[in-house]
Amino acid sequence: MTSPTGEVYRIDWLPGTDVLHGTCHCGAEHTAEDPVAMWEWMLGHPEGHLPEGHRS
């Protein structure tokens, strides 16, 4: 899934579950059961989604 703005987000359903798995254009990954929560996480970039290994 590529948005018209050129920012790349991927959101997939995990098969057999209600869980969404999202990958941000920054490479951070996130899972959520609520699509709204997922989009808030995406749009809240970069808050809460630093790639692993980049803890502040």
Ligand SMILES: [Zn+2]
């Ligand atoms: Zn991000």
